[in-house]
Amino acid sequence: MARRNNQADGLPIAVLGLGRFGSSLAIELARDGREVLGIDADERLVQDHAEELTRAVVADTTDADALRQLGVPDLETAVVAIGDNLEASILTTSLLVDFGIANIWAKATSREQGRILQRIGAHHVVLPEHDMGERVAHLVTGRMLDYIEFEDDYALAKTIAPAEAVGRSLGESQLRSKYRVTVVGIKRSGEGFTYATADTVVRRGDVLILAGRTAEVERVANLS
Known part of the structure; x- marks a missing residue:
């Protein structure tokens, strides 16, 4: 003891x-x-x-x-x-x-x-092994930097901002209405994560935190 x-x-x-x-x-x-x-x-x-x-x-x-x-x-x-x-x-x-x-x-x-x-x-x-296997599978097959899936097919993902959102505010790019995902946070090089709003302008290389249905989150994360 x-x-x-x-x-x-x-x-x-x-x-x-x-x-x-x-x-x-x-x-x-x-x-x-x-x-x-x-x-x-x-x-x-x-x-x-x-x-x-x-x-x-x-x-x-x-x-x-x-x-x-x-x-x-x-x-x-x-x-x-x-x-x-x-x-x-x-x-x-x-x-x-x-x-x-x-x-x-x-x-x-x-x-x-x-x-x-x-x-x-x-x-x-x-189920640590099973849960980790599922998580890594999503990371290996896509462009996501990190991924967490919750109940009812809902997920959070960290990914590089897609080209169609760069140089525009989140309100202008309409990621939420087009893909049914919400950008809840954003991080720029050398800075910490901040909450995202409709007025947040996305820059090339920004890291986004996306929330939504698993398939829709993956779809946005895999945009070129």
């Missing part, structure tokens, strides 16, 4: 499983100033990340008594970062549900596993 002396903001977050996904998540949360309780049955993994987390403990995440001793039932948010061991993932998630944890996130390695975790009570299920 190890502690850091920093004072973190907000309620502690438990990360159960300190493999590649879990440790990356836990470390990022700690860097963001959150108090993080990391738990794993593998002593080596716990030792590897003990100095980076608020608290790191060797324990069996499927053992209800062990989790109670660590105060896990008193937390509001927990992440089950166990993807490869289906049984451990399900048992751990089930315990958190029984504890009444208000915000349970769980990692899955397949859609089938994700559905099981949702059925037993996980509030949020993430």
